[in-house]
Amino acid sequence: MEKLVSSWFNDRPLPQSYIFPPDTRPGNHIIPGCSTIPVVDLGKASGCDRTGIVQQILEASREFGFFQVINHGVLESLVNDTMNVFKEFFELPAEDKVGVYSEDPKQPCRLYTGSPNYDSEKIHLWRDNLKHPCHPLEECIKIWPQKPTRYRETVATYSIEAKKLGLRILELVSEGLGLSSGFFGDKLSESVLLSVNHYPPCPDPSLTLGVSKHCDPNLLTILHQGDVYGLQVYKDDNWIGVEPLHNAFVVNIGYQLQV
Template sequence: METLMSNWLNPVENTPEKYIFPANQRPGSQPFPVMNDIPLIDLQHPNPQHIIHQIIDACQRFGIFQVINHGIPGSLMEDTMAVMKGFFAGPAEHKASLYSTDLTKKCRIYSSTLNYDSEEVHYWRDNLTHHCYPLHDHIHLWPHHPPTYRQVVGAYAVETRKLMVRILETICEGLGLKPDYLEGEMTKTQLLSVNHHIPCPDPSLTLGMPQHTDPNLITILQQCSVPGLQVFRHHQWMDVPSDPTAFLVVPGLQLKVMSNGRFWSPIHRVMTHREEARTTIGTFLIPSNEIVIEPAGDSPAAYRGFTYAEFFKCFTRSNCDADTALTYFQTNSKSPTLLK
């Protein structure tokens, strides 16, 4: 069977065995509660202090929030989504040259996870990932098709970076830090990650993405009208409302460290959909490998300082479980084996 799901003949009538999870890991078909109280923050509110308070409160109590009036034109969001859908719907030969599970590749497409050949069960997704910053260093590696890909996504990458930097500046102000505290090496890498899920014959048997916590600094997600994202909250999985005009903001574990544990980075996963394909566009800011990440301020530190390279080494050795990797760097940690 073709590895990339976007190259399969649709519709898929039966779920392939390699995509069916063991009974105790399946999401099931029960209805899930909806996270109706997710904070919705208007970035054009006339009172800047109100915006700061809302964002800090959302980072501490929810670990996730949505922003509207964010400054990115709706037309650019729509054009970028259309380009991404066009890429995945395109001919197999346009994707073949980009296929790779090599983490060092600056632009790649793969299916399920980077461990496709060794994993026991596959996740129901294709993923396109590429670096975005500085734009001129990476744009020549991006897809040639659709023909407008580089022009449209290039503009989108510039605007999403501005938005994330603005949110980080607001967070810094709310924590009593200089607005540019998280600029430079702390936001050196910008990564765009697009997940594409084709319709699934039986969503109760499959998952679009595993449960995980984002290991980076901050994530913003452009969703589509098809639901699928879930957050683990109040000891249960909850559906996250899907608003294609807003950006969903997720503080990563590096912000949790920087806030000395005040912020929450939620566990989340992706469900599949029986009738419709689902495409989402994630943008990540990631520290450089060399910069030291540590709690800011004078409070007793909950974490010791570490470089992102050290963290990512623990991350990969803990089967990409970001929470487990972060535990190693707690000041009271007794788990010194992950770096050996």
């Protein structure tokens, strides 16, 4: 538990084990925001503009592998409530997190710091992460955090709506690819994994990273960026910042869907 960044970040300067080599650290570079990351209005997908929305998603997936969705059908009040629940969880005293914290990467519900390879890596990520499965919901919910008391009810509702959104996007993708309706349903998309990153204030963010560059192995990642500027996409040998949009989700096309 003492390894969690959120347990000690106020007490000492940035440890050497969190300082990345000069060629991989962010430094003081300002990554420009990019307004060209496509924004898809899913509210138009149920009308005469459906074909255009399908093509917009396909083009964004091919060119960027990313796009943002607005008018996605997930209530803003639910999103805000869920983000507040996550915030409350990370603000809990250490003794209330003991049942969730684990250094065993095989634990299905796990709170840990850095990365799953913390014990074997030389440089650690500046983050705490809470991760757990959401399917089948009636079974998974039993291993979720019990505090704050509204965690399970709120996150269950949120996970259901997030899955509906993912299936809706996959249906539009399959339509654009000429695949049968429901092609990505059933076993291909039934698994839902929730991952919540918590980045405490850092004494020197120019020397460390919250998340390293990576590709997602799954079908889709649906990310709530909130109003925090920090997500970056690598395109044409350059990193570009993804501008946070109010009540939008960022959609990342994973390796499985690329294949």
